[in-house]
Amino acid sequence: MLFKVRPAAKEDCKEISRMILELASYENMTDQVKITHEELERDGFCPNPFFECLVAEVPEEHQSKEGVTIVGYALYFYTYSTWKGRSVYLEDLYVMTEFRGKGIGKGLLSKVAEVGKKKQCVRLQLSVLDWNAPSRDFYAAKGAQDLTDSEGWHILRFDGRDLDNLANEAPED
Amino acid sequence: MDFSIRAANVEDCKDIARMIVELSEYEKVADQVKVTQRDLEQDGFSKNPFFHGIVAEVPEQHKTKDGHTKIGYALYFYSYSSMSGRAVYMEDLYVMPDFRGKGIGKALMSKVAQLGLAAGCNQLNFTVLDWNKQSLDFYFSQGSVDVTASMGYHCMRCEGEALEHLAQP
Numbered sequence: 001m002l003f004k005v006r007p008a009a010k011e012d013c014k015e016i017s018r019m020i021l022e023l024a025s026y027e028n029m030t031d032q033v034k035i036t037h038e039e040l041e042r043d044g045f046c047p048n049p050f051f052e053c054l055v056a057e058v059p060e061e062h063q064s065k066e067g068v069t070i071v072g073y074a075l076y077f078y079t080y081s082t083w084k085g086r087s088v089y090l091e092d093l094y095v096m097t098e099f100r101g102k103g104i105g106k107g108l109l110s111k112v113a114e115v116g117k118k119k120q121c122v123r124l125q126l127s128v129l130d131w132n133a134p135s136r137d138f139y140a141a142k143g144a145q146d147l148t149d150s151e152g153w154h155i156l157r158f159d160g161r162d163l164d165n166l167a168n169e170a171p172e173d
Numbered sequence: 174m175d176f177s178i179r180a181a182n183v184e185d186c187k188d189i190a191r192m193i194v195e196l197s198e199y200e201k202v203a204d205q206v207k208v209t210q211r212d213l214e215q216d217g218f219s220k221n222p223f224f225h226g227i228v229a230e231v232p233e234q235h236k237t238k239d240g241h242t243k244i245g246y247a248l249y250f251y252s253y254s255s256m257s258g259r260a261v262y263m264e265d266l267y268v269m270p271d272f273r274g275k276g277i278g279k280a281l282m283s284k285v286a287q288l289g290l291a292a293g294c295n296q297l298n299f300t301v302l303d304w305n306k307q308s309l310d311f312y313f314s315q316g317s318v319d320v321t322a323s324m325g326y327h328c329m330r331c332e333g334e335a336l337e338h339l340a341q342p
Contacts, residue, residue, distance in 0.1 A: 020255045035258040043259060048221070051253040075255050080224040082193045082248055082265050083206045084332075086216060092255045113331070113340035123332045124339070130325035143335025147328040152303035154321040155328060158286060159257075159296045162316030166297070167290045170283035171178055 001062055001102045005111045008053035008073065010045045013037040015070040016053060023094040027129060051077040051091065054111050056104045064098060071099040074108040078119065087123035088116035109142065127155065174235060174275050178284050181226030181246065186213040188243040189226060196267040200302065224250045224264065227284055229277045237271065244272045247281040251292065260296040261289030278311065300328060 008016060017037040024030045043050040056072035063069050072095035079087045090112055095104045113124055126144070128135050136146070147153045158166055181189060190210040197203045216223045229245035236242045245268035252262045263285050268278045286297050297317075301308050313319075320326050331339055 024256060029256065033256045035256065039258050043253065050251055050259055075253070077253055078223055078250075079252065079262065080216065080248070080250055080264055082208055083197060083202070085208050085212055086223055089252065091253055110339055110342060113336055114342065117336075117340045122336070123330055124336055125328065125330045127326045127328055130327055136327075136329075139329055139331075142331060142339055144329040144331045147330055148321055149327065153300045153328045154303055154309075154319050155298060155300050155326050156309075156312050156317045157296055157298050157320050158315070158317045162318075163286055163290065163295065163297055166283050166315060167286040168283075169279070170287035171280050173179075 001099075002059055003071070003099075003102070003104050003107065004057045005054055005104075005107050006057065008044070008055045010041050012053070012055050012070060013040040013044070015068065016040055016055065016073050016075070018068075019070075019073055019094050019096070020092065022096065023092060027132075051075050052115070054108055054115075056095065056099075056108055058099070064096060068096075071096045072104050072108055074112050076112050076116075078116075078121070079125070081123060084122050086119060086121045087125060088112060088119070088121045090124060090126040093126075105138065106142075174231065174272075176229050176231050176244075176272075176275070176277055176280070178227055178229050178280055181217070181228050183214050183218040185226065185228050185243060185246075186210045186217070188228070188241065189213055189246050189248070191241075192243075192246055192267050192269070193265065195269065196265060200305075222250075224248050225288075227281060227288075229268065229272075229281055231272065237269065241269075244269045245277050245281055247285050249285050249289075251289075251294065252298065254296060257295055259292065259294040260298060261285060261292070261294045263297060263299040266299070279315065282315065 014037045024033045054074045055070050058069050075092040076090045079089045081087050187210050197206045226248045228243050230242050248265040249263045252260045254260050
């Protein structure tokens, strides 16, 4: 099937938001989705964007049952490793169920790697849920290493009230 | 002990590079550090920086035996959660051994949290090695949660040849 991978435009945010919800539903986390297309428009298309996004588009004649032609996305941003330097972090990679198995996911992932390479990034990082075997297999097949298993890295987080409390204890300037 | 926390400037990169190596020695991976002072200058202080830094400084009378007054740092950058929006990621937090136990690490981390909140972030994320009990205890005592343990998130990475191969269309 023909498809095109291109940088997202501000107008794509409604479709990206739709797909974020679909991905969250697959991850059993729909109640955790707090942002809408408005935040995506504000945060991805401002002078210092918080993220970049690619979308996968199919021609009209291959539109989904609901009539959409934007059938996948990859959302990513630049990070830094104090050991190795510039890196890119893949926050989301998603292809609608009916469009899987056609190389679209691989197309999106490769494009993120290519974009990162142009910016001299030496690493591409992401996180995957431990029960998500299809995704773990997909990334392992592309040469990704599981650093939690191999080196013992754990992700820690402050949010909500704990984050507020921490910030309130910052020294005066 | 008196100390101050301030935004890093390009002249601090020499001390930050020094402390990055010290931190990597503690994490047992000193031979893996490829980033130099010059990389930090270019990547942290250009028009679209890849990171931001804050440094902890003590007055001259408390300088180290090697004459350093910059004795801690935190390096962070903005990230994004497609579910909850703006976030901040703390890549490094380090205080020289002789200056620990004085609240400097806590102050650096709090400052990152404060800067993150001011920028509209609602998460502060970072990673810790599972054997690093001292750090894990510190972070848990401050109110962080381990999302690898609680939700099953695994960190994955592509680099070197695998990344080269992936970047080919």
